[in-house]
Amino acid sequence: MSAPEDDRDHHHPAPMSDVEVRARALEELLREKGLVDEGFIDAVVSAYANDIGPMNGARVVARAWVDAEYKKRLLADATAAIAELGYGGPQGEHMVVVENTPTVHNVVVCTLCSCYPWPVLGLPPRWYKSAAYRSRMVREPRVLLREMGLDLPESVEIRVWDSSAEIRYLVLPERPAGTEGLDAEALASRLTRDAMIGTARP
Amino acid sequence: MTIERGAAAEVAQMAGPAALPRRNGELVFEAPWQGRAFGMALGVVQRLGIPWREFQQRLIAEIGARPGAPYYDCWLAALERLVVERGVTSLAEVAAAQRRVRHDSS
Numbered sequence: 172m173s174a175p176e177d178d179r180d181h182h183h184p185a186p187m188s189d190v191e192v193r194a195r196a197l198e199e200l201l202r203e204k205g206l207v208d209e210g211f212i213d214a215v216v217s218a219y220a221n222d223i224g225p226m227n228g229a230r231v232v233a234r235a236w237v238d239a240e241y242k243k244r245l246l247a248d249a250t251a252a253i254a255e256l257g258y259g260g261p262q263g264e265h266m267v268v269v270e271n272t273p274t275v276h277n278v279v280v281c282t283l284c285s286c287y288p289w290p291v292l293g294l295p296p297r298w299y300k301s302a303a304y305r306s307r308m309v310r311e312p313r314v315l316l317r318e319m320g321l322d323l324p325e326s327v328e329i330r331v332w333d334s335s336a337e338i339r340y341l342v343l344p345e346r347p348a349g350t351e352g353l354d355a356e357a358l359a360s361r362l363t364r365d366a367m368i369g370t371a372r373p
Numbered sequence: 374m375t376i377e378r379g380a381a382a383e384v385a386q387m388a389g390p391a392a393l394p395r396r397n398g399e400l401v402f403e404a405p406w407q408g409r410a411f412g413m414a415l416g417v418v419q420r421l422g423i424p425w426r427e428f429q430q431r432l433i434a435e436i437g438a439r440p441g442a443p444y445y446d447c448w449l450a451a452l453e454r455l456v457v458e459r460g461v462t463s464l465a466e467v468a469a470a471q472r473r474v475r476h477d478s479s
Contacts (some may be wrong), residue, residue, distance in 0.1 A: 187478050190446055194406040196470035197453060198413055198464050204422045212412030289395075293385075344452070
């Protein structure tokens with residue numbers, strides 16, 4: 172056999188590195204012992220994309236709904252008010268919160284790339300990074316919002332905020348009618364990521 | 374098995390040396406095994422019903438002990454240590470599983 176490497180490569184084009192071997196071995200052991208199951212690992216990774224982050228933003232918004240003093244601080248200096256709740260870090264450093272009212276609806280975009288306040292909203296949804304969203308939200312926000320399921324009356328002014336590396340925006344939606352009896356935790360659970368980007372209402 | 378949201382938020386918010394590697398906010402896995410190792414740690418901690426900091430402390434120790442080592446190499450080492458110290462498995466079992474994987478792949 173003149174080239175044993177070739178023979179091995181035929182079956183395994185990329186030999187496993189030591190660390191890959193260790194990772195695979197550990198996973199097999201943990202599976203045997205029932206500590207991780209098929210699918211859970213993938214679910215964890217994708218959950219980080221969808222669920223975990225927005226919960227932080229939801230707590231911020233819910234707190235502002237139930238605590239007028241907090242809301243004042245949040246609108247005056249969002250970075251500091253968000254840090255009060257323990258959220259922040261790189262890319263959440265320069266936060267600005269924009270408040271929806273009966274006559275103004277705010278929506279966030281990043282026309283340049285995909286700047287996004289991830290400490291409060293987690294990972295951006297795929298469409299947030301799409302060229303169509305980035306250009307159309309500036310050009311024809313009312314039409315695009317309607318396509319996304321949010322039909323705003325003509326009387327409501329739409330303000331589009333362009334995120335950048337320096338400033339990241341979070342929308343403070345209006346508190347839904349009929350939620351007077353709910354506490355902050357219950358209110359937070361009603362909030363969605365899209366409501367805090369401004370492409371939906373809670 | 375579903376993900377506990379409280380614990381998961383704790384993972385996302387880790388600061389200092391244990392902070393998860395990100396690029397523009399997104400978790401960065403440089404190879405598939407890194408994502409697997411990430412998910413494994415969350416699964417193990419949840420199944421064992423132990424606080425996340427039990428893993429986090431081992432992760433910080435590994436990072437401190439091996440300056441410059443890739444983050445998820447340290448993560449995997451911390452996880453191996455956790456499951457052995459918690460009695461889920463033994464060093465001998467881990468070594469045997471590694472031999473098996475190496476054998477199957479060669």
